[in-house]
Structure formats: C-alpha cells, structure tokens
Amino acid sequence: MEYLKFGVLVWFSCAQFISNAHSADSSQQPFPTEKLLVLTVATQETDGYLRFMHSADYFNYTVKVLGMGEEWRGGDVGRSIGGGQKVRLLKEAMEGLSDQEDLVVLSVDSYDLIFAGGPEEILRKFQEANHKVLFAAEGLIWPDKRLQDKYPSVRSGKRFLNSGGIIGYAPYVNKIVEQWNLHENDDDQLFYTKIYLDPQQRESLNMSLDHKSQIFQNLNGAIDEVHLKFGTERVRVRNTVYDTLPVVVHGNANTKMYLNYLGNYIPNSWNYERGCGVCDHNMVDLSQLKEYPTVMVGVFIEQPTPFLSQFFQRLVTLDYPKHKLNVFVHNNEVYHERHIQKFWEENKDVFKSFKVVGPEENLSQGEARNMGMGLCRKDPGCDYYLSMDADVMLTNRQTLKILIEQNRKIIGPLVTRHGKLWSNFWGALSLDGYYARSEDYIDIVQSKRTGVWNIPYMAHIYLIKGEVLRNELKERKHFVLEKLDPDMALCKHARELTNHREKDSPNPETFHMLRVPKGMFMYITNRHDFGRLISTANFNTSHYNSDLWQIFENPMDWKEKYIHPNYTRIFTENYLEEPCPDVFWFPVFTERACDELVEEMEHYGTWSGGNHEDKRITGGYETVPTDDIHMKQIGYDKEWLHFIREFISPVTLKVFSGYYTKGYAVMNFVVKYTPGRQAYLRPHHDSSTFTINVALNSKGTDFQGGGCRFHRYNCSLDSPRKGWSFMHPGRLTHLHEGLPTTNGTRYIAVSFIDP
Template identity: 70%
Template sequence: MAVQRLGHLTLPLHTLLLITLLLLNASATTSDQPPIPNENLLVLTVATRETDGFKRFMQTAKHLNYTVKVLGTEEEWSGGNIPHSIGGGQKVRLLKDEMQNYADRDDLVVLFTDSYDVLFAGGPEELLSKFQQFNHKVVFAAEGLIWPDNRLAEKYPNVRSGKRFLNSGGIIGYAPSINRIVEKWQLQDNDDDQLFYTKVYVDALKRLSLNITLDHKSKIFQNLNGAADEVELHFEPTRVRTRNIIFDTLPVLIHGNRQTKHLLNYLGNYIPDAWTSETGCTVCNEDLLDLSTLDEYPSVTVAIFIERPTPFLPEFLERLLTLDYPKEKLTFFIHNKEVYHEKHLHKFWEKHKGDLQMKFVGPEEVLSEGDARNMGMDYCRQDPGCDYYFNIDSDVVLTNPDTLKLLIEQNRRIIAPMITQYKKLWSNFWGALTPDGYYARSEDYVDIVEGNRVGVWNVPYLAHVYLIKGTALRTELKEKNYFNQDTMDSDMSLCRNLREQRIEKEKGSPTPESCHMFKPPKGIFMYISNQHEFGRLLPTENYNASHVHADLWEIFDNPLDWKEKYIHPNYSNIFTGKVVEEPCPDVFWFPIFSETTCDELVEEVEHYGVWSGGKSEDKRLVGGYENVPTDDIHMTQVGLDQVWLHFIREYIAPVALKLFSGYHTKGFAMLNFIVKYTPERQAYLKPHHDSSTFTINIALNNKGIDYQGGGCKFHRYNCAVESPRKGWSFMHPGRLTHLHEGLPTTNGTRYIAVSFVDP
C-alpha cells in the first residue's frame, strides 16, 4: 500500500485524499459568506396527481412565499407503491432531467422535496440561512430508522448525537452538486430512490467529494417516522411551529413519512399558521363553493342507516325533511336492519311517498352493516347525477337546517359536521390513532369538542354522519368494498381504507383469504367542521326495544330528546307567562305532557293489560289493602317507576316550588299509577283525601272525544273541574284541606296519571 509521511504520522494515501477533500470543501463553504438571496432558491417537487396532500403542500408554500416548480404533472405514476414497498425511482429520473438545466448554476440552491406528505413550517430566508450554517454542498434529511436495506447500517458513519440514517424525502444543495448526484441514475422508475441516495452517502469517497451531510438534528427537515414523541406544537400569538424537543430545533419542513400521515395531518391543522389563538382558522374560507353562483343546487343521495334499535326514530326521519335544501334534489336510500322500526318507516312512507324519492332496503334482506353501507355508497356511485353522498345514521340528531349547505360549501371531498353526545366528550370523530389504528385522544380533542378551537379539522376517523363528493366515489373511491375489513366495524374499515387504501378482495376473487390488495394511496383527507352547532349524537346502548314505546324510557340517556317529544311545548311558560290557572283554591292547572306522551302511556299500559279492577284487596300495596281503590296499573308494573320519579323531580318539583312558595319537595312518590274510568268497570271515585303532601293528576285523553262526564270536585270549596284538558295536570294539596272525588264517567273511557308526592 502506498503511504505518505505527514510530520511524525504515516497515513495511507486514500486517507490523505479524504482529508484533502474535506479541507477543500470546508474552505469552499465558509460561514462568513453573505446571505443567499431568496431569488437564488429553486424549489422542486414531484406530483403526478393533485391530491389533498399536494394541495396542502402548495398552500403552505404559498403562505410562506415559496415558488414551487412541480415535475411529473404530465405523467402517470410508475414509481411503485412507496407506502408498502420500495419505489420512488421516478422522482430521481424526473429530477435528473430537470437538473441538466442548472448544472452550471453555482449560485443556485435547489430544494427537492416530497409533496403529498410534506408541509412547510418556515420561510425561504430561514431555510437558506440554516442551509448555509451546515457548510456543506448538499444536505439530506435524516431519520432514526434505516430504509430500505438495514444491511447498510454498518456502513453509515457514526454520529455522536442525532439521527444517523438518510431519508430521501428532503434534499437541499447547490445545483451543480445535486446534478452530480442524480446524473448517475441509470435505474428504473420503480427502483428505490432512497437506496440510490444511501449508496452514494455511505461511500466515504463520494460523500466527501460531493460534500454531503445529513440534517442529524432536524434543523431543516423533520421526518416523523420513529420520531412522533420528539415533536410538539409550539404556539406563538400569530404563528405555530413544530418544535423538536430533543434537539430544541424548529424544522422548516415536516415530512409525514411511512406510517405517520395521520400525525402530519394533525400538525397540518395548525402549521404554518392554519389556526392560531389570535386569528382562529385562517384556511377555513379558502376554495369555498358559493352555492348562490350555481344554476341549480347539487343533487344529494341521503343514505340513512338504521343498524340497531334507535330511540326517537320517527322524529329523526321527520327532522331530515326540515333541512333547508330543495326536496327535489334529494334522493333517499334507507337501510333498516331492525324489525322493531318497520312500523315507523311504514308510517313515514305512507306520509311522504308522493313527495320524496325513496329506496328502502329492509331487514328481510339480511345484510351485514358493511354490505348495506357498500350498497348505499354504490347507489350514488352508479348514478352520474349524484353530486354528493350524505351518510347519516339513525342516532344522529341534526338541529341545524343548513347542515347540507354548510358542508357542501366547504368543497371538501369528505367532510362531517361535528356532533357530540349531550354533556359528554363522546363525538363522531377521533383526533388521533394508536399505532394499531384504534382510538387515541389528540391533544386538541377536548378543545375542539368544547368549541374552544373552531375550524375545519383534518382527522383520521369520522363516523355517523358525513358528506362525500359523488365525483370522488366515481374516481378515487370507485372500489366497491370499503366497509368490510377484518374484524373492524364498518366506519373504522372505511376510514382505514381511506387512510391506507387497504382494500379487501372482492367476493369471488381467487386471491387467498389472507391476502389484501394494496392500492396506491389516494390522499383523500377526512375533515370535521365545528364552525357551527350542528346537533348531537344519541346514546343507543341501553335502548330496550321490547317495549311498545321504548322512547318513554329514554329520560336518563337522552334527556333533551325526551323533553322535546314528551313535555308540553308550553311547559316553560309556566315560569315566565300566565299559562297556570287556579280553577279552585290552591288547585293549580298547567300543561305538562305532549299529546304523544298521553297516547303512548295509554297504549303502554293497555298493552300490559292487567288492571286492578278497583278492588280494596291489593297485593301490590304494603298491607295489601286500599281504602279508596281505583281501577289502575302501577308504574312499577310496566317498569316506568324510575322514569316517573325522575320526571317528578325534573319537571314537577320546579312547578311545585313556584306554586307553593317556600316548599321544596323531595320528589318522592310511592304510588304512581294510571287510572281507567269506564261506566262498566269503575265510573267514579268516592270522596277521599290523598296520602300525599301534594298530588298531581294528569289527563291522558280528551273529554267530549274519548269520553263524556268525569272531572274532579273539591268539597271544601264546592268547586269542580269538569273539563280536564289532555296533557294538563292538576296540582293540589293531598291532606286535610282538599277532600275530593272523581265525578262519574258516563260514556267511553277516561285515563288519568296520578302521583302522591311526598307521602
């Protein structure tokens, strides 16, 4: 081996050559050079399709005053399936062709970066300044994990601190140096670009002769793969950055490589200045679709899915028709899996069949939820006139009539209105994912749900209600099986397929069961908007469809919907208006129940059908004897006792406090029952006192229509109320002063609901 003496040292010739190259390169890139002007920066990227990720990349570039030249726009992608295998050579070939134009531009700095999964966080001045500080001709991005050939790890130079391995998603350098690297490319489009660059870098002679280094501490390039725990959002009043907390750096470009796309999407909700505490959402009003400029409204397929017994379904169906949208532009696809709800759908059909376009798929089809949802999506996909597909599950309560318009105006391929369960953090989206693709709470989840941060948010999972563009279904989403995947529920399957494009084989395919077809990523983002109040989500897990009218039991789980359906619309006027009447001294009369409540209570007890017969011997009571018996059914017999007590505490107690000033009821009643008066069984009730502090007596049907006669007479005051109103309640003291009797029912059947409160 040839050697050369240097002082007292004897070194191999190739080592001396390396040292010489290093000294020459160092002298060529001194730190006291003047700043590189912005006009000497050329930003290049490759994009063969305009994905949502590409649009976001260009949006961040524009916001920070970058000018980007896009390569490959006239080509089909032939660079392999990068997320799941090697590939990307097409990018090197395109860069090679482009760099021939700048081979002699010593003053030109070229930034070559991916675009689908990259966003800018800092401006050109910062980028160029940080590049100069490296004192190298070319800087590659770095990461802590080696790809694609871990056998090359031992060839990498050791680093004392920072990331050791090259990542090809970001390159910055002087044009002649980059040209010298890529002009050696002689491989195919589907060969691996990172492997090509890696072999250049791990060759010590090439590395030194080309003066290449890696961005070991993420000063310019932040790769997220393997580094999710290293980054956090850094908020300033009008600026948001990603901070690497290990190296205390603010990277200029953020790259969601490999399995970190959802993390990049989360960061992209804020970076560079998409949302700040002072400005709020700065991108929510970009690229909006102005409906007022259209000749006619887009056509929408409203796909309704009733996949489990659901409370308040009739109200759900009717509420959809309150959407402020031309009904002739709506087509309804309805899948019902539950026999219990067939009666509700039949009633809806009979009422609206002349006004609406509806396709029903019932429980007799025995479809899985995934198959039903695939069918609904295909219903729109096969109709060229279907502009939008609006999926809505039966547990969604839309209270904003402008929901459809607001979502369409956002002009996103997939967008959902944010809804939550009443007084809970449970919503129809996830802010983050665990490594295996399940729920994780993002740092901003609570702020978004509670409305402390308002905007349009890129999320990894949404469910229950969302809008998809029909063009997306017929192009990027033309595969027909998005909802059946492994053991996941249908919505998780859809979202995973949208994120990863992992499409299951279609039925009848010869592909083995264990094999999946991986498609190139579509890059379709899923958005959720909390810019408006849209509605709420109903809990359904405790719903018991064995009752005739199961909604009556929903006072605990769905109190808002219970109140809306069952409490009289004038109830609140008790406290602000003059709806309370006093037909007899200390006998107050006020509205409490809707007509629906009255009808359903009567139907529920008649379905039970075991009336007491008005006998004094009563095993239902302690002691087994009733002094003044009625022909009745107790709430305990039909399972409504706890519901009824809660109703007393929530709706009767406030009225009692207003009418009997200073008395705070405990809201307790041992006897709560529905009485039936008929001329044949029991027509009246003899004078008696009630065993209560006060009594409520609610009329459940109409005098003059359902029965004749009836009413209540108070003896002390010689005062009778002979025309009770359906849904209205009497409230009167039970003991001492208000001896009363039930006046005879002369025809038909009279029903009343009675409670002896605070016995």
C-alpha cells in the same frame, strides 16, 4: 425512505454572491429570494399535494410542477422500496441548470410534507450549515440495515440519511443525480445513501446530514420529539430534543396521520388568536348555483334505536329542497318496521325517491352500506352521498347545506353524546388501527377549538362527493375489510387509497408495480352545533312504546319528545294558572307523551276494575279505589319517579315556596274513567303531601264530562287540557272528588307525592 411519488426542488439565484456562493461563512449577507423557484414532482393532485401547495403559497414559494399527469412507475413505495422515478425527473430538471453556480436546490417530497417556515429561514440555516449538500436525517436506517456500520459516527443527532429532503448548490446536486442509471422502481433512498457513504464522494461534494433537524423534520421514529408551538401569527413545530424549529415537516413511513394532525395547525390552519385560518378557503356558495345539487341519503338502522320517529321527522325538516333528495333506508330490525311504514305512508311523496331494504333481505351492515353508496356511484346525476345512522339526531336544519359548502371530498358534522366525550370521530389511531386520543380531541368535542379538522376516522354521519365515488372510491366493497367494522373499513380504504393501472393495461405484467398511494383526507367540522348521538346500548324493545324508558339513557331526546314545549315558560314567564286556591295548573307533557302512556297501559291491558280489594298495595285494601294500572306493573316506577324529581319538583318549589319535596311517591298510576266501569270518584283526601293529576286525553274529543271538584272551596276544574297537570295539597285541606265521565274514556296519570 421516500414513500411518495414526487420531489420538490427549491432553486434560488443570488448574483451578488457568484464569487463566494459556496462559502457559508457567517459574515455573508443573507441570500435574496427574488429568484426562488420551487419545482415539485407530482404525478397527481392528491389531497396531500394540495395541502403542500397551500403551505408553499402561504410562504410565497414559487412552484412549478414536474411530472403531472405522467404515469407512475416508481413502485409501491408505501409498502416496499421504490421511488426511482423521482430521481430521474430530478436528473432531467438539473441537466439545464448544472452550470448555474449561484443556484441553491431544495428537493423535498410533497404528498406528505408541509412547510412550516419561509425560504429566507431555509437559506439562512443552509448557509450556517457550511456544506455544499445537506440531506435530511432520521434515527432509523432504510432500506438496507447492513449499511449501518458504514455511516459516520455522530456525537449528537440523527445518524441516518433520509432522501425526503435535500438542499444544495445546483452543480453539486447535479453531480449526484447525474449518476442515476437505474430503473424507475429502484429505491431512491438507497441510491443517495450509497453515494453519501462513499467517503471520497462525501468529501469531494462536501455532503452532510441535517443531524439536529434545523431544516428537515422527519417524523418517523421521532413523534415524541415533536410538539406544536403556538404563535400569534402562525404555528410551528418544535423539536424538543434539539430545541430547533424545523422548516420542512415530513410525514414519512407510517407517520402520515400524525402529519395530518400537525397540518390542522401549521402553518396557519388554526391558532388560539385567530381560530381557523383555512376554513373559508375554496367554499361553495349555494346561493350562486342555478339549482341545488342532488343528494342520495343513505339511512342505516342496524340495531334497535330509540326516537326513530324523531330521526325521520328531522330528515323531513332539513332545510334542503326535497325534490333533490333520494332516500335509501336499510332497516335491520323487525321492531322498527311499523315506524318506517308509518313514515313512508306520511311522506312517500315528499322526496324524489324513497327505497327501503328490510330485515328480510338479511344483508350485513357492510353489504347494506355498499348498496347505499352504490346507488349514488352508478347515478351520474348524484352529486353527493350523505350517509346517516339512525342514532344521529340532527338539530341543525342547515347541516346538509353547511357540509356541501365546505367543499371537501369527505366531511362529517361533529355530533356527540349528551354529557359525554363520545363522538363520531377519532383524533388519532393506535398502532393496531383502533381508537387513540389525540391531544386536541377534548377541545374539539367541547368546541373550545372550532374549525374543519383532518381526522383518521369518522362514523355515523358523513357526506361524500359523487365524483369521488365514481373516481377515487369506484371500487364497490369499501365497507368490507378483514375483521373491521364497516366504518373502520371505509376509513382505512380512504386513508390508504391507491391508484393503479387498470387490468386492461397494455403492459399487464407491470400491474403490481403501478400502485400510487394517494390517501384521501377526511374532515370533521365543529364550526356549528349540529346535533347529538343517541345511546342505543340499553334500548329495551319489549315495551310497546319503548322510548318512554329512555329518560336516563337519552335525557335530551326524552325531554324533547315528551315534555311540553311551554314547560320552561313556567319559570321564565310564570306560565301557569291557579283555578282554585292552592291548586295550580301547568303544562308538562306533550300530546305524544300522553298518547304513548295511554297506549302502553292499554297494551298491558290488566285494569284493576276499581275494587276495594287490591293485592298491589300494603294491607290489600283500597278505601277509595280507582280503575287503574300502577306504573310499577309496567316496570315504569323508576322512570316515573325520575320524571317527578326532574320536572315536578321545580314547579313545587315555585308554587309552594319554602317547601322542598323529596320527590318520592309510592302510589303512581294511570286511571281510566268510563261510564260502563267507573265514571267518577267519591270525595276523599289523598295520602300525600301534594298530588299531581295529568290529563292524558282531551275533553270534547275523547270523552264528555269529567273534571275535579274541591269541596272546601266549592271550586271545580271541568275542562282539563291534554298534557297539563294540576297540583294540589293532599291530606287535610283539599277534599276532592272525580266528576262523572258521561261519554267516552278519560285517562289521567296520578301521583301521591311525599306520602
């Protein structure tokens, strides 16, 4: 059955074969293509139509459009019978050509069709078929199953007619379509079927079906038969059942998403040798614009999300004029109100506008997303709408510019979860509309295939043109649909988008008949590295600075936030110092890490007081006590030991060559030195193979005095740098003491490693 609103007519003239043009004997010379003309019936320039035209241009088909701008009255063909308007347009086009016996007419759909080969191949295969008219064939009968027994039997191949593809000599095609006297919304496939099933007409018009998909490949009921065949120049579709290379690929019925997948490759969209062949087509050059487009940025915090401050910082550092950015934030979590307040206070004058809707509004996710999108829709000056979930960590400052330059109606950057195949798109959908893995999903996620990909579902981050919101997506509740989550609802609305007569139509009784399927294409690009998705699944907000606990779930973001930017220079540039013999000093923590660890300890608040009696340790007695809080007391022992293994052990191997640490420690704690409680620590040996001591605040700013003296070498470290650690042997050689803190409060983090 035809599911879209247009047909394609391919006409070709061959004067030298006037006497025998209707014979397909193999001795004939190939048809020339100089007079080839493609007439495509299309009422609107949909994404599918533009894709079809691209494939036609690639093979040098000459195309003229019929019916463009005409109101569609052919019924809701995506859901029921219809399409008669296509036959009427074809009939009108054929009236002036019926006497041209040297014309060959090819009629095909366009919204859901791609050419995989050129006109020479089509004409050669038509000659070889040795019929006056050839229809496409499929294995499923539509729309009247009662006609099944009237179909001629076939030994091999598809048995039933599909009107999405017709090829024949002009006089014979005209004899078929001139019989049309039905309504615009009557079914075109049923019309052709009844003519074909009439034995007398089938014989007199010499009609047959393309049983083995030599020319036409209908995908409905045949997806398992079809595979991509990659070549050096272009990609073909191969029917593995009949070992044929169809020229016309038709995504009829519910196979349009699979056609979109095929369209990512055929005819020249992508191959292994040349990569993406269409990614640079019709791009926008921002450097040539008088001013940058205005963008509404919708930020959605729908669940507790780690590293929110980093998310906002990346928003501020996007390489895009801030006076062209309007920001809308929906925060559904009370926990994050302090983070947003701090960001607003620091950046309230940075953007063109900044609006926050908080948890007190009690909006659902769908309602909040509709609100954000609506702010752009109702503003004529809003050129683009960028929707971002707070779990997207953009590492590419050019992301917004790149997306705009690709010039797609809806496009998102590929972002993935670190070390996993989890991403922000699906390559295919299951029959119930949920996730299915496409053949190319892993290669796209891992950037083994890079390009701009037509996909059925995206989430987390995407850019939509403002004009699209005000035209195709002008309804206001795209994020609410049945039991689907908001992103699935939006994508379903976009994929199955329809257009229809407005309610003030002069003929309102036909309102239900005027729906025009015009599914919108959604794209994902992985041409650049854009960033990653943060895991929010196990984010516990019971801590004061809960990001500290994310070392396992989000190791990349944890490292970026908490590990000193010069840490890697330890290994590449030997960036460390040895202020005393076998005492090594190196950067490990950012200032933010130091501040948050101190805040966490003070939030816990129960310091030991520096007493000898200590129930926290084996035996209950500490010989050289400190005023401290153990990592275990705040539930941070596993995370701290992982930090030691990941970031301290490599330094140990570098400075203590030949020693392989187990990275294990029982005593891990933060010490607080103040003149009024405990100002110093008497000389002692640590119960460790080696010890680390990380300075958590700054001398001269936060405290005076302090430091560490090693007796054996009469060597002192009296100027600790915030975030730097010194590492020294524990028992036997390095007797040391904590020098007095004379003013303020000094904090250090200590671990006795390999006791």
